[in-house]
Amino acid sequence: MNRIKTFISQETWSPYIAGILLGLVGLFTVLLANALLGASGAFESLAGLLGKKIAPSLFNNVYWGVEGSRTMPVIRPEITWGVILLVGIFFGGTLGALSSGKFKLRFNDDAQWKRIFGPQPWKRWVIGFVGAIIVEYGAGIAGGCTSGLAISGGMLFVPAAFLFMAGFMITGIITAMIIYRKRY
Amino acid sequence: MTISSITLALILGIAFGFSLNKAGLTTYRNIANQFRFTDMTILKYMMTAIVVAMIGLYIFRGLGWITFPTVPATYIVGNLVGGLIFGVGMAGAGY
Numbered sequence: 001m002n003r004i005k006t007f008i009s010q011e012t013w014s015p016y017i018a019g020i021l022l023g024l025v026g027l028f029t030v031l032l033a034n035a036l037l038g039a040s041g042a043f044e045s046l047a048g049l050l051g052k053k054i055a056p057s058l059f060n061n062v063y064w065g066v067e068g069s070r071t072m073p074v075i076r077p078e079i080t081w082g083v084i085l086l087v088g089i090f091f092g093g094t095l096g097a098l099s100s101g102k103f104k105l106r107f108n109d110d111a112q113w114k115r116i117f118g119p120q121p122w123k124r125w126v127i128g129f130v131g132a133i134i135v136e137y138g139a140g141i142a143g144g145c146t147s148g149l150a151i152s153g154g155m156l157f158v159p160a161a162f163l164f165m166a167g168f169m170i171t172g173i174i175t176a177m178i179i180y181r182k183r184y
Numbered sequence: 185m186t187i188s189s190i191t192l193a194l195i196l197g198i199a200f201g202f203s204l205n206k207a208g209l210t211t212y213r214n215i216a217n218q219f220r221f222t223d224m225t226i227l228k229y230m231m232t233a234i235v236v237a238m239i240g241l242y243i244f245r246g247l248g249w250i251t252f253p254t255v256p257a258t259y260i261v262g263n264l265v266g267g268l269i270f271g272v273g274m275a276g277a278g279y
Binding site for chain 1: 185189190192193194195196197198199200201202203204205206207208210211212213216217218219220224225226228229230231232233234235236237238240241244249250251252253255256257258259260262263264265266267268269270271272273274275276277278279
């Protein structure tokens, strides 16, 4: 019992152990819910839900569904199963941090980040925000993110998953090279 | 949605988030360093998850317990271009 406690309270596990847990979660998602794990689609659903309230004409398109049309939209602008999953992911991450006693409100305390970009928290916020827009835009085009396409697609042997992984590794490496330059 | 499917989504989501946190993927360092190849956490994590789920899925399908859900569509240019854009944000923001 004590050994389980110590194990759970570790800040990080071996990525293989954490990966096995994620693999089982992915497996049980198919088995119990006949669904796939994903995160980016949930953000799009929420964006569509908001957008249809704020600017209905702008959001009245093929992507989020045309009013009165019977064709299924690419993204359903409602509280989908994936949105609930996303809420769970948030609390799961919080629980993980709490379990290791590392839970803390922080704005910018990553030493490596500070070395590269400087200590100002606003830079972290701006770069994080812009990066998130790029990530979500890319995920929208590709049809999923690292979880919804790379992992969920990968475990079903879908070619799209491996194309996507190749894609983000290529530009990820180039971006890191540009950011880190000599320190790469 | 029924209460049971909402509960299920929450439980699966919590387990997913917990494993992400324990893998250390909630920190900038681990994401950025994958692209510098000084830390292989992401690849180890993702590939382990894919292999574990893949083995289970194909066994369960063989036993007739599951049918595969709608698979993500493959459209070569879209998947690749989307991935290329995604990588810029991922390595830049480190999330």
